[in-house]
Amino acid sequence: MKKLGIYIHIPFCTKKCGYCDFYSVKWNEVQEDRYIQSAIKEIQSYKRLGDKFVVDTVFIGGGTPSIIKAESIEKLLNEVKKIFTVKKDAEITMEANPNTLTEDNLKEFNRIGINRLSMGVQSLEDNILKKIGRSHNSKEALEAIDRAKSQGFENINADLMFNIPGQTVESIKETILQLIKKGIKHISFYSLKLEEGTPMYKLEKDNKITMPEEELERAMYHAGIELMEKHKLLQYEVSNFAVKGYECRHNLKYWNQDEYIGIGPSAHSFLGSMRFNNPPNLTEYIVSSEDEIFERNIQEFMTEEDLSFEYIMLRLRLTEGLNLSDFKNKFKIDFKEKYLEQIKYLTENNLAELSDESMKLTRKGMDISNYVFMQFM
Template identity: 50%
Template sequence: MKKLGLYVHIPFCERKCNYCDFYSLVKTDEIEANYIESLLYELKSYKEVTKGYIVDSIFIGGGTPSYLRPDYIGLILDEIRNNFVLSEDVEISMEANPNSITLEKAKLYKKYGLNRMSVGIQSLDNKILKLIGRLHTSDEAINAIKILKKAGFTNINADVIFNIPGQNVENIIDTLSKIIDQDVNHISFYSLKLEQGTPMYRMEERGEISLAEDEEERAMYYAGRDFMEKNNYFQYEISNFSKKGFECRHNIKYWIGEEYIGFGPFSHSCFKDKRYNNISDIRLYCDNIKNPTKFRHLNEVLNIDSKIFEYIMLRLRMNKGFTLVDFKGKFNLDFEELYQDKIEKLVSLKLLIFQNGSVCLTKKGMDVSNYVFEEFLE
C-alpha cells in the first residue's frame, strides 16, 4: 500500500502572535461546533479515494489545537480511524501552546491516541515572549513539558525561534540549554521572517524594531546548531534537530515527496500528482463543505519537470540528501548527466558534495540553500 500523511488544521487561537501570518481566529462555541461538523464531513469524504493507501503520519496543527475542546480532538481521531487505514506504528502529532496545556487535557490526548506533542515555546526569555505576543511565560513553558511527561508522552518537540529583535547568541544558548535540560527528543529551530501584514512587520516599518544583520543572524544559527549537536541533538534537516530515532516522520514525508492530504481551511495537499489547497476562510469552508469546488483550489498538476525539481529541492533540505541510484530509479534519468554544468559550479563553490553515491548540501550550502535550489530550477 502507498503511504499517506494527513494534516488537520485547527484555525483557532486565543490571540494571534505578533509575527504569525497563518490563518486563525478567535473561536466562539458556535463557530467551533460548526467547524468540527464540517471537518468531520471532509474527512469522511476521502474514504473511497484513499483506498490502497495506508496512513503512517497524522499532524494536527494550527492555530492552536490545544485551544480546542479536548473531546473534539477525540472525535477527529475517531473519524480518521473510521475512514482511513492506519499503520500500526502511526505517528500522531499535535501542536500545543504552553499556557493551554493542563494535566487533565494531556491525559485525554494520550487516551485519544496522540503519541507526539509539539510545544510552541519559541523563547524562554520573558521580554522576548512579550514582544512576539506569546501568552505564556518561561516557567509555564517548562511546566508544560513536565505536564506532558507526567501524562506519559515520551516524544516531545520544542519549537524555538531565533533572530527575534533583542536576541543574541547568549540568549539563544540559554533557551536551548533550559529546553535540553528537560530532555525533550526534538527541537525545531527557525529563523524569524517578518511577513507582510503582521504586527511585527508594521513595527519594523515604523522603525520600532529591527532584525539582526545577516552575519549576526547566522551567528545565532551556528551557535544553536553546534550547541544542539554537542548535546546529541543531530541535525537531519535545515531547521530540525533530534535525538536518534525521534525525527519527525510527518515532516520528512513533505521533504521526500510522499503524498499527503490537508483538511480544514488554509490546509494544503499533494495527492495523486495534484497540489491543491483549501480556502483560508472558515465560513466559506463550512457553508460549502458539501461542494468542494467552492472552497478547494487546484494549484498545479505535477509534470515530470516539476516532480524532478521538487525532488531535488525537498531532499536537499535534509542532511543526507539523496542517492544517485534513487534518482535514477525514480525518473529513469542520470542526475550527473542532466545537471553536469550546475553540479560543477555548485561543487566548486563548496555548496554541494558527493559522497558514497549520495549528493547533499554542505553546511555552507545549507546557509544559501535557496540559491542552490534556484540553480536547479533554471
Template identity: 40%
Template sequence: MRGMYIHIPFCHQICHYCDFNKVFFKNQPVDAYIESIGQELAVMRQEGTSFERLETVFLGGGTPTSLSEQQLDRLLAIIHDYVDVSSLTEFSTEANPDELTYGKLKVLKNGGVDRLSIGVQSFDTELLKKIGRTHNADDPVRVITDARKVGFENMSIDLIYGLPGQTIAQWQDTLNQALALDLPHYSGYSLIVEPKTVFYNLMNKGRLPLPGEDIEAEMFAMLMEHMDQHGRKRYEISNFAVPGYESIHNLIYWENATYAGIGAGAHGYLNGERYSNIGPIAKYMEKTTAGERPIQQRHLVTETEAMEEEMFLGLRTAKGVSFSSFEKKFGQSLETVYGETIEQLVQDGLVERSDDRVKLTRIGVFRGNEVFQQFLA
C-alpha cells in the same frame, strides 16, 4: 498517500510573526468546524481516496490545543472513523504551553496521539511578550513534566532566533534551558518576516529592530553546535533529533511524498496534484456541508517541477538527494538533468558528492536558499 495534515485555524492569541490561516477563537463556529473535518474526509472517501495505509497524522494550526477537552475528544473520534490510528507510525499535534492542560494531555494520549510539537519559541519572558506569545518561561517545564506523567515520550519544542532585539546571550540562555529538558527532538528556525503579519507592518514603519544577518548566522551556528554536543543530530536544516526520533511527518514533505491536507486553508499533494483548500472558515464549511471538496486551487505538477522539488526539498535534509532514487523516480539520471549545476555548486563549496548522494556542505547549510535557487528554472 503517506500522511494526513489537519488544520485547526483557531487561536486565543495571534502571534506577531504568524502568517498561517487562523482566526481568533472567540465567537467562531468551532464545534461545527470540527464536524466539517469529518464531512471533508467523507467526501474524499466517496471519491475513492483511501486512508487505510497512512504512516502519519499531524494536527496543526492555528492552535489545535486551543480546543477544549470535549472538542479535542470529538476531533479525535472523527479521525478514528476514517484512519486506523493504531497502525500509524506517528500521530502528532502542535501545542501551546499555556493551553496544554493535564486534562487535554490525557485526551490526546487516549485518542492515539503519541508526539507533541510544542511552540516554546523562547525562554525569555520579555521576548515572549514582544512576539505576541501568551505563555511564560515556566510553562514549558510544567507541560513537559505533565506530559511525561501522562506517558508522552516523543516530544519536540520549536525555538526561534533572530527575534527583534534578541541578543546572543538571550539565545544562549534559551538553548541551555531547552536542552536541560532533555527532549528527543528540537526545531530551531530563524525569524522570517511574512506579509500580513504584525511584524511586517512594524518593519515597514521602521520599528522592528532585527539583529542583522551576521548575528543571525552566529545564532544558527550556536544552535547546530549545542545540538550536536547534546547528541541531537541535524537531519534537516532546522531540525535536530536523537537518532530514531526524527519527525516522520515532516520527512514526508522533504521526501516530496504524498499527503492529504484537510481543513480550511490546508495544502495537500495527491495524485501528482498540489492543492489548497478554501481559507475562510464559513466558505470552507459551506462546501463541506454541501458534500463537496472545499478546494480553492489545484495545480498539476509537471515533471520539471517535480524534479525541482525533489532537489530543493531533498537538499534540506542532512542525507541529501540520492542519484539512484532520483533516476528510479524520474527515469532520468541526476547527472543528465542537473549535472552541470551540481558540478558548479561543488566547485563553489556549497554541495558535496558522497557515494550515491549529493548534499549540502556546512557552508551550503548556511547558504541553503542560494543553493536551492540553482535548481529552479
C-alpha cells in the same frame, strides 16, 4: 498500499501572535463544534482513497489545537480511522501552546492516541515572548514540558525561534540548554522572517523595531547547531534537530515528496502530481460543508520536470541529501549525467559534496540553500 499523511488544521487561537501569518480566527465553543462537523464531512469526502492508502502520520496543527476539547480531536481521529487504515505505529502529532496544557487535557490527549506533542515554546526569555505577542511565559513553558512528560509524553518537540529583535547568541544558547535539560527530543529552530500583513511587519516598516543584522542572525543559527549537535540533537533538515529516532515522520513526508491530504480551511494537499489547498475562510468552509461541497484551489498540476526540480530542492534540505539511485528510480534520469555542470560548480565552490550514493549540501551550502536550488532551475 501506498502510505499517506494527513494534516488537520485547527483554525482557532485565543489571540494572534505578532509574527504569525497562518490562518486562524478567535475561538468560541459554537464555532468549534460547527468546524468539527465540517471537518468530519471533509474527511468523509476522501472515502474513495480509503482502499488505496494506509495512513502512517497525522499532524494536527493550527492555530492552537490544544485550546479545543480533546473530545473534538477524538471525533476527527475516529473519522480518519473509519475511512482509512491507520497503522498501529502511526505518528500522531498535535501542536500545543504551553499555557493551554493541563494535567486533565494532557491525560485525555494521551488517551485518544496523540503520541507526539509539538509545543510552541519560541523562547525562554519573558521579554522576548512579550515582544512577539506570545500568551505564555518561560515558567509556564518549562512546567508544561514537565507536565506532559508526567502524563506519558516522551516524544516532544519544542519550536524555537531566533533572529528576534533583542536576542543574543548567548540568550539563544541558554534557551537551548534549558530545553535539553528538560529532555526535549526534537527542536525546530526557525529564523524569524516578518511576513507582510503581520503586526511585527508593520512595526518594522514604521521603524519601531529593528531586525538583527544578517551576521548576527547567522551567528545565532550556527551557535544553535553546534550546541544541539554537541548534546546529540542532530541536524537532519535545515531547521530541524532530533535525538536519533525522534525525527518528525510527518514533516519528512514533505521533504520526501510523499503524498498527504490537508483537512480544514487553508490546509494544503499533494496527491499524484497535483498540489491544491482549501480557501482560508472558516465561514465559507462551514457553509460549503453543509452541502458536502469542498471547493479546493488547484495550485498546479506538476510536470515531470516540475516534480524532479522540486524533489531535488526538498531532498537537499535534508542533511542526508539526495540519493542518486532513488532519483533515477523515481524519474528515470541519471542525476550525475543531467546535472554535470551544476555538480561541478557546487562541489568546486564547497557548496555540495558528491559520493557514489548521494549528493548533499555542505554547511556553507545549507547557509545559502536557496541559491543552490536555483542552480537546478
